[in-house]
Amino acid sequence: MFEKSYVKDISYRTFDKRAIYYSKEYVERDRYEVMKNFIDRDNLALFSLKRMRKDNPLKVFLSKAITDKSYISSLDNGYTFPLYLYPDENTQTNLLESKDEDKPTRTPNLDHQIVADIAKAIDLTFTNEKEATAGTFAPIDILDYIYAVLHSPTYCETYKEFLKIDFPRVPYPSDADTFWQLVALGSDLRQIHLLESPKLAVQVKALSVGYPINGDNCVTRKMTKTSIGFEPNEADNSIGKVWLNDTQYFTNVPLVAWEFYIGGYQPAQKWLKDRRDRTLDHHDIKHYMNIIASLSLTNELMQQIDNINVTG
Structure with missing residues (x-):
């Protein structure tokens, strides 16, 4: 029997949250001992790969939900590290230490x-x-x-x-x-x-990322040489159009955002590839613009971080 209470958010791929029917009956390797710390809990996790087959040292991301092992790479198993650990419900320690029944005591991991x-x-x-x-x-x-x-x-x-x-x-x-x-x-x-930062909207505006053409919003491009996704501008090849289909596109997308890797994925490409033959709604279009803004801001912040000596 379908139980609505089993439907939970899952961090499926980078910038791609979906729903999962999280029941032992259907999820064979549920990793409940770790994932229970995110089920109806306020938490955050560092997600990392141990070994990665792609030559890309940037192999971390964040999650606030149950997380798929292929969150940032389909070739390599990832590991979820919760920031906090929550006690099992109704344990004696939980009852003695919690001052708020709705907020059980959590401990830093x-x-x-x-x-x-x-x-x-x-x-x-x-x-x-x-x-x-x-x-x-x-x-x-x-x-x-x-x-x-x-x-x-x-x-x-x-x-x-x-x-x-x-x-x-x-x-x-x-x-x-x-x-x-x-x-x-x-x-x-x-x-x-x-995708929680107010800087995303500012960056979308600063980049002038747009979606100017009306249409059916169906993703039909394959993101290949003969069915391109990114088309650089003639005057400035550091920016370009990202095509959904033969008539609709996003404008002023930085090439650095289009090519940016997180783990084994290029999120600006992966997100669209996973939606081939699907119709995007208003929320999806705005979400994609925020992905572009996020990746371009990441590149800028990485340069700022590099102005600080972190290696000793």
């Missing part, structure tokens, strides 16, 4: 010794939840710091060979100033990748 070492290095006090108190830092700050470092072109080049064979390893912050600079940039990246 972080190594205590590593956190203590970071706190000592930057002379700040760690708190389990983000506070406005001066001199403190929280799990979200550590995640944002890590996320910024992993998007540093210098870091990716320096550890290129190691990143091909193992999980990325992150150097400790050297001081509080450097830590907070990277936290700020990592926070920007996080919000941009989750």
Whole structure:
């Protein structure tokens, strides 16, 4: 019997959230021990590949939901690292510690010794939840710091060979100033990748990304040499049109966004390929423009991160 309560969000591919009927009866490898921390929970995860067959050191992304193992690569299994762990419902610890029945106590999914070492290095006090108190830092700050470092072109080049064979390893912050600079940039990246940032609308406008032609909005292009997706402008080949079909297209799409890799995918291309022969609605068109804005902003932020020494 169909149970509506089993229908949950899943981070299926980059910038592509879908629905899953999350029941052991239908999902053979549900990885419930990890994914339970996202079911009707406020959480965030760093998603990473260990080994990747493509020669691309940028092999991380973020998720706020149940996550598919092929989230950023169809060739390589990925791993989901929740920022927080939630207790099983109705446990004695949960009942004793939770002050709000609707908000069970959660604990940071972080190594205590590593956190203590970071706190000592930057002379700040760690708190389990983000506070406005001066001199403190929280799990979200550590995640944002890590996320910024992993998007540093210098870091990716320096550890290129190691990143091909193992999980990325992150150097400790050297001081509080450097830590907070990277936290700020990592926070920007996080919000941009989750499509939650107000900067996306600003970037769409700044790039003048448009969708000028009316039509059926059906994606029929195959994104091949004979059925192209991207057509560079004659006057400026750094931007171009992205064609849905023979008459409709997005304008002023940066080539860097079109070609940008996250893991094994080029999201600006992958998202459209996965919708071939489908009709896009208004929400889909706006969503795609935000993907373009997100990828172009990512490229800009990576250059800003590279102005900070993250490798020591």
